[in-house]
Amino acid sequence: xxxxxxxxxxxxxxxxxxxxxxxxxxxxxxxxxxxxxxxxxxxxxxxxxxxxxxxxxxxxxxxxxxxxxxxxxxxxxxxxxxxxxxxxxxxxxxxxxxxxxxxxxxxxxxxxxxxxxxxxxxxxxxxxxxxxxxxxxxxxxxxxxxxxxxxxxxxxxxxxxxxxxxxxxxxxxxxxxxxxxxxxxxxxxxxxxxxxxxxxxxxxxxxxxxxxxxxxxxxxxxxxxxxxxxxxxxxxxxxxxxxxxxxxxxxxxxxxxxxxxxxxxxx
Amino acid sequence: xxxxxxxxxxxxxxxxxxxxxxxxxxxxxxxxxxxxxxxxxxxxxxxxxxxxxxxxxxxxxxxxxxxxxxxxxxxxxxxxxxxxxxxxxxxxxxxxxxxxxxxxxxxxx
Numbered sequence: 001x002x003x004x005x006x007x008x009x010x011x012x013x014x015x016x017x018x019x020x021x022x023x024x025x026x027x028x029x030x031x032x033x034x035x036x037x038x039x040x041x042x043x044x045x046x047x048x049x050x051x052x053x054x055x056x057x058x059x060x061x062x063x064x065x066x067x068x069x070x071x072x073x074x075x076x077x078x079x080x081x082x083x084x085x086x087x088x089x090x091x092x093x094x095x096x097x098x099x100x101x102x103x104x105x106x107x108x109x110x111x112x113x114x115x116x117x118x119x120x121x122x123x124x125x126x127x128x129x130x131x132x133x134x135x136x137x138x139x140x141x142x143x144x145x146x147x148x149x150x151x152x153x154x155x156x157x158x159x160x161x162x163x164x165x166x167x168x169x170x171x172x173x174x175x176x177x178x179x180x181x182x183x184x185x186x187x188x189x190x191x192x193x194x195x196x197x198x199x200x201x202x203x204x205x206x207x208x209x210x211x212x213x214x215x216x217x218x219x220x221x222x223x224x225x226x227x228x229x230x231x232x233x234x235x236x237x238x239x240x241x242x243x244x245x246x247x248x249x250x251x252x253x254x255x256x257x258x259x260x261x262x263x264x265x266x267x
Numbered sequence: 268x269x270x271x272x273x274x275x276x277x278x279x280x281x282x283x284x285x286x287x288x289x290x291x292x293x294x295x296x297x298x299x300x301x302x303x304x305x306x307x308x309x310x311x312x313x314x315x316x317x318x319x320x321x322x323x324x325x326x327x328x329x330x331x332x333x334x335x336x337x338x339x340x341x342x343x344x345x346x347x348x349x350x351x352x353x354x355x356x357x358x359x360x361x362x363x364x365x366x367x368x369x370x371x372x373x374x375x376x
Contacts, residue, residue: 009307014300060307074289077296081287097300101307111303122301133291201294208290218294251291257299 008036010108011053012100013083014255015119016040018047020091030086033079034058041105043112046119049087050108058101084255092127094119095257126256129196130225133251134234136187136217138180142245147172147179183246184217187237194230195221199258213247220258 011034016023018040027038027049036052056062066072080098087093102108112119148168184200192198203215223230231250238248 012303012305058307063307073293077292078289080296081292095295095300097298097302098296099307100303100305103306107306111305115303119301204290204294208293209288210290251287254295257295260301261299 007055008052009055009058010041010050010102010105011058012041012096012102012108012111013038013049013051013080014087014096015094015112015123016047016049016087016091017123018042018045020047020087023047023049023087023091026090027083027087030083031079032083033076038083041108041112043109044116046112046116046123048108048112049083049093050102050105051083053101055103063099081255088255092123092129093255094122094126094260095255097261122260126222126259128225129222129256129259130253131256131258132221132223132230132234132253134187134191134217134219134221135215135249135251136184136219137211137213137247137249138216139213139245140176140180143176143179144169144172146244147175179244180216180246183241183244187217187248188219190237191219191221191230191233194227194233195223197222197259201258216246217248220254222256222259225253 011032013032020040024038024040030038032038032051034051034053034057038049038051040047041050057066077098084093084095102111188198188200198219198221201218201220203218206212206214209215221230234248234250241247
């Protein structure tokens with residue numbers, strides 16, 4: 001069915017308090033991912049941060065193709081993030097996953113009504129808190145070399161010496177793998193004690209991280225926005241493990257993407 | 268002050284003017300946040316031609332297992348962490364002393 005009159009959909013970035021001060025004025029200066037001004041759609045105590053988007057780009061027919069365009073996807077994903085950063089700088093925000101698109105503003109209000117309890121609970125959970133990302137990296141060949149210093153390496157060129165050397169190398173590789181897992185557990189345990197909540201996600205593969213080192217920890221923590229103890233702890237971890245070719249990296253603060261899904265009513 | 272502005276409080280300042288890594292943004296924006304079934308449905312996993320990089324993001328479990336770093340899957344992660352503390356500490360010290368790395372020598376390696 002072709003509806004020529006309908007050219008604009010409503011893209012929803014996230015949920016805030018209906019009385020969030022000044023959010024509307026502030027986000028009106030952010031570009032967002034469409035061409036329409038960002039506005040608040042209020043319903044009760046909640047408000048959706050929404051903006052008009054052209055259905056020629058975001059409609060059901062157009063979107064699958066667009067999503068396969070890396071440049072398009074990067075631009076829109078970054079725009080989604082920028083809007084949430086801007087909104088979240090001044091008021092608690094519950095991020096929605098990319099791609100919440102409605103055809104009608106009334107449907108946006110309906111979303112706020114039907115998911116109200118869950119959204120209120122999520123908003124309360126993140127109020128006054130921020131998300132910090134922590135990544136653990138290892139230069140695995142260097143770690144294996146460090147482990148290899150435990151014993152002198154034979155230089156004999158006999159077949160037996162070769163086999164022994166291979167066995168030793170394999171043992172170092174296994175020991176490195178076990179050590180990396182243990183360091184991840186230990187680091188996450190330490191950081192979790194300093195956080196309201198924490199999650200461990202899949203390490204990003206090299207193709208995506210774009211780094212030579214291997215990511216072995218990809219975690220996120222929810223902390224009070226004025227609490228810097230976790231930031232300090234990441235620095236300490238980084239210093240403590242450098243000798244083993246292991247480093248830790250802090251990212252963020254982020255809007256609390258990792259801590260809103262799965263929040264049940266009344267949590 | 269903005270609640271996201273921690274830059275003045277620590278030398279280890281996150282997001283100090285640098286744009287966030289694309290991978291970190293995509294991971295959060297496409298894979299986290301509250302899922303809302305809007306009027307227009309998109310399911311990233313249903314998109315046949317989704318870029319190779321994003322496929323890796325959403326389907327990296329097997330690859331990670333190959334790399335021997337699949338420990339974050341499953342329940343054992345949190346339950347085992349309390350026990351591992353001492354043994355790891357001791358093991359690190361043994362490894363470091365065997366490797367000639369004394370305490371306080373970070374950076375010389």
